[in-house]
Amino acid sequence: MNVRVSAGPAAKGAVPGRPRVRDRIFDTACELFYRHGIRAVGVDAIASEAGTNKMSFYRSFPSKDDLVAEYLRDQEKEYWAWWDGAVVADAGHPRRQIEALFDAFLDLARIRASSDCGCKVSRGCPLGNAAVEIPEDNQTLGEIVHSYKSEIRKRLRKLAREAGAREPEALGDALMLLMEGGYQTRLTFPNNTGPVAAIAKAARVLVDAHLN
Amino acid sequence: MNVRVSAGPAAKGAVPGRPRVRDRIFDTACELFYRHGIRAVGVDAIASEAGTNKMSFYRSFPSKDDLVAEYLRDQEKEYWAWWDGAVVADAGHPRRQIEALFDAFLDLARIRASSDCGCKVSRGCPLGNAAVEIPEDNQTLGEIVHSYKSEIRKRLRKLAREAGAREPEALGDALMLLMEGGYQTRLTFPNNTGPVAAIAKAARVLVDAHLN
C-alpha cells in the first residue's frame, strides 16, 4: 500500500525498485503508531526505522501532526474498504450484509496481524486509540475521529433501517456497541481469544430480535 | 476519597484541615490522567496542580509508574464498588442484576462528570484507555489492566450462568462487548448522546434471547 517506487522521471538520486522515502516513512509511521501509540513514537524513531533520518522526514511532512492526520485518514479509508468488501456480496440484502459485516470482523484482527502491520497482536481500533491520546484542544485530529465514528453509526443505523428493524436507531446503536466493544477487548485479549469471539452470534441475536 | 486530613500526631508542619500532600497529589493525578491521558500528564503538572512541587511528589511516590499503578488499582476498586452497588438490590435474581447493571451504566458517565473528577465529558474506561498508552514491555501495568478486564468477563459470564442462559459464555461475552463498546463510544460522543443510550435495551434483548 502507498508504495510509489522510485522509477521514471520523478525519481532522481534514488535506489531503483525501492519505495520513495516519503512512502517508507508513512508506512513505517502507520505501523509504529498502531503498535505503540501515537505519543509513544517520536519522529526520530519513525525516520530511522524507515531507514532514513529526521531531515528527510521534515522534507516530506510539515509536522508530526500532519503525519498523524494522514495516518488517521488512511486508516479510515482502509476501514471503509474493508467494510465495502465485506458487504458487497450481499448487496440488496441488508440483513445479510449486517451478518457478513460481523462475520468479517473476526478476520479484521488477522488482517491487521499479517502483512501490512508488524503487529502480532491486534491493537484495537486505530482511530479509537487515537481518541485516547489526542489532546482535547486539537480540533483537527478530534474531528477526524469524530466524523469517522459518526459515519459508522450512520451506516449501521441505515442498514438496520433497510433491514426493516422496528427501531433502526436502537438496533444500529446496539450493533455499534458490539463493534466498538470488539475493538476494545482486542486491546487486552490477544486477537480473538477474548469476548470478540462471540460478536457474530451476538449481532445475529440483536438483528433477529429487532426484526421478528 | 482518599483524603487523609493533616491532623493528629502524624501531621506536623501542615495546614490543619487540608488534605495531606500525598492525597492531594494522588487525587489530582487521577483527575489529570483520566482527563488527558497518562502520557500527556507530567509529574511537574501533577505536582503544581496539586499545589505543591515535584520534590514533594517524589517523597510520596518512588516513580511516576508507581503512581500510575496506584491510579489504575484505585480506578478498578471504584469500578467494583460501583458494580456491587448496582447489583446489591437484586441479590439472588441474576437476570435482574444484569439489567440493573446496564441501567446503572448510563449513570456512570454522570458520576464521572460530577464531583470526583473535573471532567465535563466522560472519557471512557480509565483502564481501557491506559491499555492504549501502556508500552507493551511494561508487564506490571499491563497485568493490572488484563486482570481487570478478565474479571469483568468472569463476572458477566457468571451472571449469565446463574440467570440460566443456554450459552452463558456467549451471553456473558456479548454483554461485555456492549459494556466495552459503551465505554469506547463515550470517548467520542459526549456522555450519553452516542450509541451508549441504547445499551440497556440491547442488554435486555440479549438476555431475553438467551433465556427463552
Next chain:
DNA sequence: TGCGTGCGTTACCGGTCAGTAACATTAGAA
C-alpha cells in the same frame, strides 16, 4: 556540461521529560 532534485549527514535550538541533591521553613511533640 551543468543544473536541479531527491536524499543523506551533522549539528544545533528551545522545550519538556523523569528524577535527584541540598537546603530552608514550619509546627507539633518531647
Next chain:
DNA sequence: TTCTAATGTTACTGACCGGTAACGCACGCA
C-alpha cells in the same frame, strides 16, 4: 527549648522531544 517529621524552594542532570540550518552528494535531464 529542642528535636523531628512534613513540606517548600531552587537548582540541577541526562535524555528525549519536535523542528531547523547548512552542507554534501549522486543522479538524470536539458
